Amino acid sequence: MIPAAFDYEVAESADHAIALLAQHGDDAKLLAGGHSLIPMMRYRLATPSVLVDVGRLDDLRYIRTGNGTVSIGALTRHSELEHSAEMAEACPMLASVAALVGDPAVRHRGTLGGTLAHSDPASDLPAAVLALGGTIVAQGPGGSREIAATDFFTGYFESVLAADEMITEVRVPAGGGGWNYQKFNRRAQDWAIVGVAVAGGGAGVSLVNMGSTPIRASGVEAAVAGGASAAEAAAVAADGLEPPDDLNADAEYRSHLARVLTERALNAAGVA
Amino acid sequence: MTAVTLTVNGTERSLDVEPRTLLVHALRDDLGLTGTNIGCDSSSCGACTVLVDGQSAKSCTMFAVQADGADITTIEGVADADGTLHPMQQAFHEHHALQCGYCTPGMVMAAISLVEEYPGLDEGGVRHGLEGNLCRCTGYQNIVDAVLAAAGSGGD
Numbered sequence: 182m183i184p185a186a187f188d189y190e191v192a193e194s195a196d197h198a199i200a201l202l203a204q205h206g207d208d209a210k211l212l213a214g215g216h217s218l219i220p221m222m223r224y225r226l227a228t229p230s231v232l233v234d235v236g237r238l239d240d241l242r243y244i245r246t247g248n249g250t251v252s253i254g255a256l257t258r259h260s261e262l263e264h265s266a267e268m269a270e271a272c273p274m275l276a277s278v279a280a281l282v283g284d285p286a287v288r289h290r291g292t293l294g295g296t297l298a299h300s301d302p303a304s305d306l307p308a309a310v311l312a313l314g315g316t317i318v319a320q321g322p323g324g325s326r327e328i329a330a331t332d333f334f335t336g337y338f339e340s341v342l343a344a345d346e347m348i349t350e351v352r353v354p355a356g357g358g359g360w361n362y363q364k365f366n367r368r369a370q371d372w373a374i375v376g377v378a379v380a381g382g383g384a385g386v387s388l389v390n391m392g393s394t395p396i397r398a399s400g401v402e403a404a405v406a407g408g409a410s411a412a413e414a415a416a417v418a419a420d421g422l423e424p425p426d427d428l429n430a431d432a433e434y435r436s437h438l439a440r441v442l443t444e445r446a447l448n449a450a451g452v453a
Numbered sequence: 454m455t456a457v458t459l460t461v462n463g464t465e466r467s468l469d470v471e472p473r474t475l476l477v478h479a480l481r482d483d484l485g486l487t488g489t490n491i492g493c494d495s496s497s498c499g500a501c502t503v504l505v506d507g508q509s510a511k512s513c514t515m516f517a518v519q520a521d522g523a524d525i526t527t528i529e530g531v532a533d534a535d536g537t538l539h540p541m542q543q544a545f546h547e548h549h550a551l552q553c554g555y556c557t558p559g560m561v562m563a564a565i566s567l568v569e570e571y572p573g574l575d576e577g578g579v580r581h582g583l584e585g586n587l588c589r590c591t592g593y594q595n596i597v598d599a600v601l602a603a604a605g606s607g608g609d
Binding site: 182183184185186187188189212215216219220222223224232234236260264283284285286287289290369370 | 455471472473475494495496497499502505508509510511514515516518519563566567570582583584585586
């Protein structure tokens, strides 16, 4: 399957990438690792007329810690998160979740900024950033803005990111208590049928593939904060949600999984 | 058309490609390196795995233009010039880690990258690490044995 033809531009800097996006309009897309975009282009679900390649912006590949925050350059690859000693020390949850994405070849190419911009509710890292209470830094023609992860995702493959904006950095708190990530799937390298991320000893809980976005399980968080047991808190994990029905699982089964996996994740994160 | 320069198996190669040309098609159709196979055509099976700057990558999920300036290793480039097999190839040979052979080039390239990236692999680590490479003969047991043997003998 061959993608539709497109014009190819190499961005020399984030500013250059944003200028190219502004110049080419809505039909231009950023290309980072390409591991979400290229398959969609091959199926012709995406037919951008221009690709702006930001994959060579090595100055946006970094992991820095300081002032209780881990700052990660948007072009940092999943395998770099996975193997970073600094990440293992400062935010082991993100390193651990990165190691569960796809397979090694995917992790060598895929980027943190790319997976957030793609905003797939079935992806692992967006939910992890959400549970961690992360912040996404986006640069546009008018400068940079900080977007709380809780405000970032708006629907299937949609976010508040404007067509002429680019994610440049992701920030998550360093340290911060018990964590766990539960990823349930049936076949090698599949997306999670349902996933649950718990950060901060239950202060942050998010769900994968339980709706049109990664979802913050605020009911579970409130229950944990109020002293509920893991079982009591997990019982409300699927309340009010409308998870998708598909070939892998129907909505009822997904709701069941969300409750079971939330309890397991809370237990593993230290909530009794 | 866009000019691209790749170092493929140690030799610099220049070619003009449409931006939409996938790396696997550039390798097979423009450079004649047909050892890299196309299996699923959907980023799932790993038959097209090559090394890009030393790390495994699915060459069906990368445009050739993205690889401009990169160092590419394909299955044709892993044995010594005198024909001595790479330790991973030798291990696949000794453990009969192939049946029809279609997945084998990608499996070998993925395995070379895997043992480099994850020292001290055990069986579970090999199985997990090769989850992106499918063998439809289902000959996984001998593949796992081969990779473990190569890893144990410093097979990188």
